[in-house]
Amino acid sequence: MLKRRRPQRGQVVPPQAPDAHHAQATNPALRAQLLEIVEQQLSTGEPPETRATLERLVGMGYTREGARELIAVAVTSEIFDVMARGEPYDAARYKAALARLPEIAYGEG
Numbered sequence: 399m400l401k402r403r404r405p406q407r408g409q410v411v412p413p414q415a416p417d418a419h420h421a422q423a424t425n426p427a428l429r430a431q432l433l434e435i436v437e438q439q440l441s442t443g444e445p446p447e448t449r450a451t452l453e454r455l456v457g458m459g460y461t462r463e464g465a466r467e468l469i470a471v472a473v474t475s476e477i478f479d480v481m482a483r484g485e486p487y488d489a490a491r492y493k494a495a496l497a498r499l500p501e502i503a504y505g506e507g
Contacts, residue, residue, distance in 0.1 A: 432470040451496040471503040
């Protein structure tokens with residue numbers, strides 16, 4: 399689970415993508431494939447919610463790369479449901495996961 403730094407009273411912490419330790423702990427080839435899925439969705443415009451989510455996250459202060467990595471969390475969630483649970487791909491479930499970013503990336507959504 400990804401953890402977000404909690405600000406102390408009066409402290410402002412800018413939004414960040416998942417921490418560097420987590421990124422290093424992942425399989426680099428798998429990470430590249432997940433980001434390729436995100437890029438493909440962005441380039442084809444399907445689903446359009448992927449682009450809208452990218453723009454929303456960048457508007458919240460995430461870098462484009464950080465936003466792409468957060469979107470990859472939603473991709474991973476959907477892949478998990480399909481593979482591990484044997485459920486069919488569910489576009490509505492995937493779009494709902496995008497809508498819950500960045501919270502789901504930190505175990506809050």
